[in-house]
Amino acid sequence: MSFKDKVVLVTGGSRGIGRACAVAFAKAGASTVIISYAGNEAAAQETVALLTAEGAKAEAIRFDVADTDACTSAVEGIVKAHGRLDVLVNNAGTAVDGLVMRVKDEDWDKQLDTNLRGPFALIRAACRPMMKQRGGAIVNVTSVVGDMGNPGQSAYSAAKAGLIGLTKTVAKELSSRGIRVNAVSPGFISTDMTAHLNDDLRQKMIGGIPLGRLGTPEEVAQAVVFLSGDASTYITGEVLKVNGGMYM
Amino acid sequence: MSTSVIETKVKGIIADQLGVGEDEIKPESSFIEDLGADSLDIVELVMAMEEEFEVEIPDEEAENIKTVGDAINYITTHKK
Numbered sequence: 001m002s003f004k005d006k007v008v009l010v011t012g013g014s015r016g017i018g019r020a021c022a023v024a025f026a027k028a029g030a031s032t033v034i035i036s037y038a039g040n041e042a043a044a045q046e047t048v049a050l051l052t053a054e055g056a057k058a059e060a061i062r063f064d065v066a067d068t069d070a071c072t073s074a075v076e077g078i079v080k081a082h083g084r085l086d087v088l089v090n091n092a093g094t095a096v097d098g099l100v101m102r103v104k105d106e107d108w109d110k111q112l113d114t115n116l117r118g119p120f121a122l123i124r125a126a127c128r129p130m131m132k133q134r135g136g137a138i139v140n141v142t143s144v145v146g147d148m149g150n151p152g153q154s155a156y157s158a159a160k161a162g163l164i165g166l167t168k169t170v171a172k173e174l175s176s177r178g179i180r181v182n183a184v185s186p187g188f189i190s191t192d193m194t195a196h197l198n199d200d201l202r203q204k205m206i207g208g209i210p211l212g213r214l215g216t217p218e219e220v221a222q223a224v225v226f227l228s229g230d231a232s233t234y235i236t237g238e239v240l241k242v243n244g245g246m247y248m
Numbered sequence: 249m250s251t252s253v254i255e256t257k258v259k260g261i262i263a264d265q266l267g268v269g270e271d272e273i274k275p276e277s278s279f280i281e282d283l284g285a286d287s288l289d290i291v292e293l294v295m296a297m298e299e300e301f302e303v304e305i306p307d308e309e310a311e312n313i314k315t316v317g318d319a320i321n322y323i324t325t326h327k328k
Contacts, residue, residue, distance in 0.1 A: 128292075128295075131288065131292065173288070174288075176286060176288060177288065
């Protein structure tokens, strides 16, 4: 594959879709896979062990993507240590569910900061080394709810819809430097974020999925790796749905 | 910092960013028309000069920097 000598950063890489992405990059031959995590040290170290087992140089760095200064420092640190940054996967996300009339300002801000401002700050930092390299790939992990809305997820869906706009604009801005920017839009995926849903709701949601089941983090990771590598060199500004057909 | 030092450094930054020979870089050279810069190059140049000279170049000022001479003048005037 095409990831030899490549340096990859996956945010929110300690578990779920982020971990699956990190592992998929390591399996695809990426030489250095760096994950960021917000606080779950044990899970982050488990991911690092999985990456090392695949033969990648792996590292976990702790920072909150909602902190834009931390995002800048993280990217600068990676470029200083590894000389380059080839792939950025903005995966870290957070959801605080509640109907709109009950959403607190702080919950709104937290979701916009983590899900939208964080990716912006990381793109802003990462595009400079990528421009110098005359190449790179950025993949933003959005969500089906950014396209179709979802009761109880006003802030989350607004942030994810915003991330799609950000993806397309940055794709246009950076295209002349060989930097491709795409998004992957997962549907209902089996992760910690969806684990708390009760069985009734789960069955109802599955009823709306033509493929009749939840997706796995690995199935999302395949799309992320595809959009990051040489198999997708003519694709930019795309939003690839990985949702079992629940939204077409 | 003397004007000639600024001039040398600015030309170095331009040569590095745009991949052009220093002999092609004259005060009257237009970044876009003569040196082949695009809008991203201009932003990179401005940021590189901000870092090198520790000045802040606001966007509305940056729009007026069209030639190598404009850049040297801006830095000479604003460098403390």
